[in-house]
Amino acid sequence: MADVEHLVVMGVAGSGKTTVARILADRLHRPLGEADEFHPPANVAKMAAGTPLVDEDRWPWLRAIRDWLTAHARDGQSTVVTCSALKVAYRDVLREAEGHVRFAHLVAPEALIEDRMEARTGHFMPPELLPSQYRTLEPLSDAEDGFVVPVDAPPDDVAQRVLGALALQREVRP
Secondary structure: OOOOEEEEEEOOOOOOHHHHHHHHHHHHOOOEEOHHHHOOHHHHHHHHOOOOOOHHHHHHHHHHHHHHHHHHHHOOOOEEEEOOOOOHHHHHHHHOOOOEEEEEEEEOOHHHHHHHHHHOOOOOOOHHHHHHHHHHOOOOOOOOOEEEEEOOOOHHHHHHHHHHHHHHHHHHOO
């Protein structure tokens, strides 16, 4: 399992996690886990109603993602998964997965993300919850294996930035 690597594409809603993760999963030939699919119906209903989730809502969701990562690791598969992973404590749960967990934090100014969210259709997360995500967000710490990627470019370019950062980290990792 030392060769198994899980790439968590993280960031606030509307940062492009799903789009970029799909590109990465395709280019890396890895299974893709979409965090929204791990939410229980009660979480989806709460967010759709404009109510931010609290930690108690998130723990089962995060554990389900962690367990998905571990199941793939046990099969010898590296993965790509999306997850907002806004707090260090949330990322700690994901790091409990078997295999090596790395984070690609997609970032952009709040105004850009708000414009994107207002333009998208068919998603349960309303733009009104974006400020709560930015308030909750804790940047990656030096102790976490990850990197920040600006999303001020087309998704293919952002995915290429992620791949470049992964390659650079592999070169310097002991």
